[in-house]
Amino acid sequence: MKSKAAFLALLVVQCVGAFLFPLRPSWQRTEANQLHMSKTALQSPVSKNLALPSSVQVTLLDRLGNGTFGGVHLAVDEVRGEKLIAKCARAATDDSRAKTNAAAYLDIEGFINSKLCPLHNNTNNADATSSCGMQHIAPYLGEVVLDDTKYLIWEASGEYTLEDYVEMEDGWLQLANDLGVSLNEEAVADYNNNDESGSNQREQLHNQLAAEVLRQLLEGLAYCHSRGVCHRDIKPANILVDPATHTLRLIDFGSACDMSSWSPKKLGYRGEDKGPRSILYCAPEEFVDPESPYAFDIYSAAITWLRTMLSDDNIDSENTLASDESEYPHGLAEEDHLFQWRIAVRDFGHNLVSWEEWATLHNSLPYGWNSLFGKSRQGIQSLRLLSNMMSYNPDHRMSASEALLCPYLNPGCNAEAPELPPAMPWSIMSHIQRWKKDKQVHSWQDEECNIDDLFTKVVAAEVSAADLTSRLEKANGGIEVTGGGDKCDTGLCDGDALLAIGSIDVETAPLEHVNELLEQWPRDKLIPLLLVRDSV
Numbered sequence: 309m310k311s312k313a314a315f316l317a318l319l320v321v322q323c324v325g326a327f328l329f330p331l332r333p334s335w336q337r338t339e340a341n342q343l344h345m346s347k348t349a350l351q352s353p354v355s356k357n358l359a360l361p362s363s364v365q366v367t368l369l370d371r372l373g374n375g376t377f378g379g380v381h382l383a384v385d386e387v388r389g390e391k392l393i394a395k396c397a398r399a400a401t402d403d404s405r406a407k408t409n410a411a412a413y414l415d416i417e418g419f420i421n422s423k424l425c426p427l428h429n430n431t432n433n434a435d436a437t438s439s440c441g442m443q444h445i446a447p448y449l450g451e452v453v454l455d456d457t458k459y460l461i462w463e464a465s466g467e468y469t470l471e472d473y474v475e476m477e478d479g480w481l482q483l484a485n486d487l488g489v490s491l492n493e494e495a496v497a498d499y500n501n502n503d504e505s506g507s508n509q510r511e512q513l514h515n516q517l518a519a520e521v522l523r524q525l526l527e528g529l530a531y532c533h534s535r536g537v538c539h540r541d542i543k544p545a546n547i548l549v550d551p552a553t554h555t556l557r558l559i560d561f562g563s564a565c566d567m568s569s570w571s572p573k574k575l576g577y578r579g580e581d582k583g584p585r586s587i588l589y590c591a592p593e594e595f596v597d598p599e600s601p602y603a604f605d606i607y608s609a610a611i612t613w614l615r616t617m618l619s620d621d622n623i624d625s626e627n628t629l630a631s632d633e634s635e636y637p638h639g640l641a642e643e644d645h646l647f648q649w650r651i652a653v654r655d656f657g658h659n660l661v662s663w664e665e666w667a668t669l670h671n672s673l674p675y676g677w678n679s680l681f682g683k684s685r686q687g688i689q690s691l692r693l694l695s696n697m698m699s700y701n702p703d704h705r706m707s708a709s710e711a712l713l714c715p716y717l718n719p720g721c722n723a724e725a726p727e728l729p730p731a732m733p734w735s736i737m738s739h740i741q742r743w744k745k746d747k748q749v750h751s752w753q754d755e756e757c758n759i760d761d762l763f764t765k766v767v768a769a770e771v772s773a774a775d776l777t778s779r780l781e782k783a784n785g786g787i788e789v790t791g792g793g794d795k796c797d798t799g800l801c802d803g804d805a806l807l808a809i810g811s812i813d814v815e816t817a818p819l820e821h822v823n824e825l826l827e828q829w830p831r832d833k834l835i836p837l838l839l840v841r842d843s844v
């Protein structure tokens with residue numbers, strides 16, 4: 309793989325970000341915002357960041373990456389002798405504002421990690437954290453103060469990030485090895501049956517690896533999104549590979565925001581058009597869209613995946629030399645090539661299929677493209693998924709859980725819907741609009757997998773206060789609707805679990821608060837609800 313830190317190109321990237329994404333979707337900010345309640349009696353739940361268990365004794369060792377990651381140290385747990393990672397706040401400049409910001413980002417990172425890896429909070433047992441079930445999140449242990457400096461502590465879980473593999477010679481072979489991907493005979497047979505041009509085993513291994521990388525990346529995101537967390541900085545350098553467990557692990561939640569809070573104040577989110585982003589990987593909407601917040605990560609995951617899987621000029625051993633005339637002889641490994649490619653796709657109205665037609669005619673496909681998206685059934689399915697993940701309109705992108713059920717990642721359609729709650733929406737309005745249109749935005753035409761079930765579990769309803777009165781009660785750890793008999797005449801069914809009222813997430817709110825909120829609702833206005841309903 310070719311590694312060229314294209315400093316100049318990056319400079320250009322920073323300057324022309326606005327040029328890359330000049331168009332703001334007009335559908336974005338309409339009446340939906342009117343539903344956001346500006347005043348509410350609800351208070352944000354007080355949540356504590358995890359403190360490091362006293363059984364872990366940290367000694368700091370060297371800084372990582374020769375200072376590249378100024379605030380990140382290798383460390384060791386003196387009790388167990390295990391390697392740890394310790395991160396402290398690092399300001400880009402010396403002024404006090406930069407320092408305050410750095411400290412705030414560290415606090416957010418601690419909060420988000422406590423939310424995603426909460427295990428030892430309950431068990432008080434440090435061992436439990438080593439099997440933190442969220443296998444795609446780096447295992448977080450808690451925060452500690454050493455010499456007056458606050459550090460967040462993780463178990464060290466791998467040495468290389470996807471960025472490192474992009475830069476290694478034959479990095480994809482190493483990645484396949486570290487993720488435990490080897491040629492699977494069934495997949496090879498399936499591939500050969502559908503690939504008239506014939507293909508060699510090296511290409512097949514590359515294709516298997518591509519599916520595995522995307523699956524794990526989406527599993528990690530599905531988990532974060534189900535907890536209301538939007539990562540906001542998905543890129544190869546923030547995805548660690550743990551060879552011991554063959555897993556990808558998401559790291560660096562310093563830019564993340566928590567969209568699920570039932571308080572109107574969302575941790576880490578400072579309103580539209582504000583917030584951190586990496587231009588090379590960010591979605592066309594540029595900032596997290598309040599109506600489809602998680603779609604931002606889906607777009608970045610698509611670009612991350614593409615760069616990782618198209619970063620070698622040696623995918624096919626019988627055709628090792630990439631054409632020197634090609635615009636992208638080394639795939640998309642080099643950042644300036646990735647940037648050029650994103651401009652090219654933008655110039656085709658963000659329509660990947662139109663760009664591909666043009667690029668095929670003009671010999672402008674990045675090296676490796678045909679191997680990944682060729683004429684095989686798998687190739688067609690992977691391109692279809694990629695196109696969806698890169699939809700210009702965030703509302704058209706599939707959620708991570710939906711993408712995991714698509715034919716490319718779910719051959720034979722055997723996979724069950726992941727056992728995750730649906731991603732928490734911030735605003736109910738987009739769901740109501742979708743519901744009214746009675747339209748399945750993400751259904752797969754001509755494909756065997758039917759993923760509608762996942763959708764029908766979340767339903768929107770608008771009800772009068774009279775219809776809702778006395779029908780809410782605490783059940784199954786949340787609030788459920790009861791007392792309506794067999795019929796769902798009012799739009800509510802018995803057993804519906806309450807997710808949101810207006811734009812406010814009430815899934816885990818106390819019943820008294822919810823009743824208080826309903827009392828404040830104007831009597832002459834219908835109450836918009838978001839509910840989880842068992843699909844029949």
Ligand SMILES: Nc1ncnc2c1ncn2[C@@H]1O[C@H](COP(=O)(O)OP(=O)(O)O)[C@@H](O)[C@H]1O
Nearest residue numbers: 372377380393446462463464465466469559560
């Ligand atoms: N849990 C972990 N295990 C192993 N290495 C890690 C872990 N967390 C971070 N690192 C290493 O530290 C580097 C920087 O971490 P990151 O959280 O991305 O910090 P930064 O905010 O400086 O980008 C990563 O590229 C990775 O090499």
Ligand SMILES: [Mg+2]
Nearest residue numbers: 545546559560
């Ligand atoms: Mg990072």
